[in-house]
Amino acid sequence: MSRFGRILTVVVGHSLAAAKGTRFGLVSREERRRMLAVEVRRALEDLGPAFIKIGQLMSVRPDVFPPELAVELGALRDSVAPVDPTLVRGVIQHDLGFPAEVLFSSFDPVPIASASIAQVHRARLREAYRPVCGATLPAGTALAVKVVRPGIEEEGAADLEAAARLARGLHHRGLLRRWNLPAYALELRDSFRRESDLRNEARVAVRFAFDFRDDPLVRVPRVVWPLSSRRVLTTEYVEGWPLSRVEEARRAGVDARGLAAHGARVFMRQVLEHGRFHADLHPANLLLTPDGRIAYLDFGMVGRLSAAERVGVAQVLAALVFRDAERALRYSSLLGLEVPPDVRARLVGEVGGLMQRTLREGRGDGRVGRTDVKGFGVGLLGILGRHHVPIPEGYGLLVKSLVTVEGVARALYPEIDIIETARPFVTRLLARRVLDPSTLASRWATALRAAAVEVSG
């Protein structure tokens, strides 16, 4: 059977399963959408590594796909059967010119992780190396060598072409036109290419380490550039507990709750100070280290914000803190969200209601009210979708990332309110904005005149 035929068979199979699961549409709308999302995830898992990666890329685009689907795809477990170590060695030799035995003082052929695009092997550094940030890594340093699965680029390209064909077919027949799937298929192809070139990830990791060089609680594995290429990424190996083993970390004396609160602040700092944020912070990409730090791994997906967009985000977060729907929508325009005037009033009302339901204030008994950013994020994207308000890519990615950060932080600290963690950053950014020379320039004459009147009495 051709690849296209196989894809079609899987899609049809899971569509039937979804129809059966929803009793042919007799269950509630929410339940129907949730079950459909589960079947889409299962179909992608059945279709193999390239489609799993495609699903993960889709999961960070709630602006394109229904929020329920984006959230479900975020749960795609990125664990596939490892490839033959001989093939992995072949990639290393092809890209770096020498066999693994020559490049490393030792190389473990058994992978420690095997994901859709790449798998990771342990190795040891042959010669001391001075990384971009931090102290020199001595010879013998434990390394993590990430190697792109041989053939995945070709397989991914072929699968994406088949998916694009399917998307064009659906579009041509007038189905799912709202999502403009053919255009999105092209975007996916670019994202896939970008993510399978590990040099991009190396650069983002190095920049992240630099941005947080003053934070003793943040750990980013340092990149060994001479042992890295398009398909090989070598970094130092970081020991730690994944979030699934947080109890072990706690028993070893790690302050998991403190790190959760700190992690939320780190995210706010990424967004509001640096304008670059880790957009794939699922639990497998974080470790709690024995020395009580958070290690960030896998910088394949990153979101970027301009200075103006950062101000927009700060204003929107401030609106969430004060549960002010009108302000949230007004400043969302700085992030590219354009609300047509005829639906504005209705939208403000609906978003206000959503805020009341999900972003609760303190209960007055001294305990912090439990906010539900996930409920708010999914609800907001749903409201915008229902009113056919186009959601800008960056906006959707940010909402999705905020939801993920809340999920991760809650795994360690169930009562955390991540909106509250934004408050000091928002205040600082907005104060800086007010004192910015260009803002002052636009207001200085008025302000001076007022001051002069005060002075001269």
Next chain:
Amino acid sequence: MSADSLRALATLALLHELADDAWRAAVERGRAQRPQAPGAGADTFLDGLAALVAEERDRLRREWAEGDVSAREPDALAREMAELRFEVAEMRGRLEAVEQLLDGLRAGVERLVASREGTGRCG
């Protein structure tokens, strides 16, 4: 008015090149002023301030033109230096990766040549 505030306004004036007629006239009037008692009026105060800002602006322009960065805030300078050092270090890293790639290519070519020579000898 503190020196810092005056400097901030001067930087503002320099960056935005405030040079409209009203501003120039205010500076001229301010320069011509004699010390007066407080309460001479808002406009007189503004003229005097404009002259002070213009003077500071000219000084700033001279400093910047001469490349004198000593007047810049130490924090800002340290940040710029750290940023620059990072850019250079990152570039070094990427060059190291390219160097490794070239070494690898050379080794590959040498292996190819050696194998061809070996084949030739056998043949």
